[in-house]
Amino acid sequence: MATMYDKLAELLVTRFDVDAEEIRPEVTFEDLEMDSLFLVELLVVVQTELGVKIDEDMASPRDTIARVAELIEEQLVPAGEPA
């Protein structure tokens, strides 16, 4: 099964014109030339496509792709339950 990181990577490629080769866990959104407006747009897409709501003040363009994938996973799994 695809991990959240893979799903996020796929959204970046299909919806935000990011080259697949550019995507690595430690790459930040700033590195991808995605500013705060694009990051909020990404969170809108994540909510629409994956059904997970992330508050815009939880993520910043300086976060890595891996960090935002983690954030989504944390919201997916209610606190206290096993992953």
Place this chain on the structure above:
Amino acid sequence: MSAVPVAVTGLGLVTAAGIGTAATWSGVCAGGSRAARDPQLAGLPVDFSCTVPDFDPDALVGRRSRLKYDRFTQLALVAAREAVADAGLDPKSWDGTRVAVVLGCGLGGVATWEAQHDRMRDVGATAVSPLLIPMLVPNMVAGNVAMDLKATGPNFVTATACASGATAIGTALSLLRDGLCDVVVTGGSEAGVSPLIVTGFAQMGALSKRLDDPAAASRPFDVDRDGFVIGEGSGILVLEREADARARGARVRARVAGYGATADAHHMTSPDPEGVAVRRALSQALAQAGVGPDEVDHVNAHGTSTPLNDAAEAKVLHDLLGARAAVSSTKGVLGHTLGSAGAIEAALTVLAIETSTVPPTANLRAQDPKVELDVVSGRAREQRTEVAVSNSFGFGGQNAVLVFTT
């Protein structure tokens, strides 16, 4: 005291006749209408338009421009880069604090507005893009051009409906004459071919309903004209005080010599049939240029192909200029691009002067007998033009007239 001479040193055009000044000018001079059935308008009361062919924003503007700019901004960025390069200026080395960007736009990002409205209705408020507002507000076109060119002088958008582009150029002239900047990137951009906007114009009876023959629909000054054909595009001019342009060895393509601006104060959408205010705008522009009515060689008319505009405009032109000037309406080829029309036509007027060519008015087969003017039709006319007028009139009765000279 005579006004400080202002030179046109660069041109950029993106129109239904093609991307770039050369493609547009050759299409306009060939005289074939670019109107065609438009898939996004299928099933609507009017289903044809003049759109820019093969415009790939990511290839032409840069990565993700499809996602972050509405089309009216994308068109302007391409035209502005062309105009600045044509002027021999380099945004990497110029003093950006002395560069103004003044553009006309009548509508703004209407396609973005409609798409996001659909998302809110169909998916919900949480699906609305945070880019909605920066993509749709009309002033953003000047803001984005400034960011692209690192131009940090005066920066704004003028809105006088279908005269917006001409109003921008006239206002830019004042900024240069007042010394607020040394270079102005001016003109206009519009991408209003959306289902809602086209239907709105159709409902008010402004558009041609020649559904069976779109290519014959825009026919300015023809006796069988029945409305305008909506188009899109951008026209950008680089203006500098002539002394500055000469000092840096720039090519002076023509001069912007005069500007007149008035209001009909008559009706929201119909022109004053007597054209009193239009006449005054034209007189002002000629007086500012220091030329007499009998010296005008060429007029790029507003010529929308609506019954009312063309009759009223022809009356004013005949009353004031007589029948000497060679008159064209390039809307026959390009359609009516609303807020950018005055800018595109200003650029075409400069080209008419520069190339000694008056473009033809497409689809003019039987000239309306009430139009007592020398309207160029069929093919382009070789003619030396020293003084040319470009007319633009907007809903709201807003009139802007520019005079260009060699």
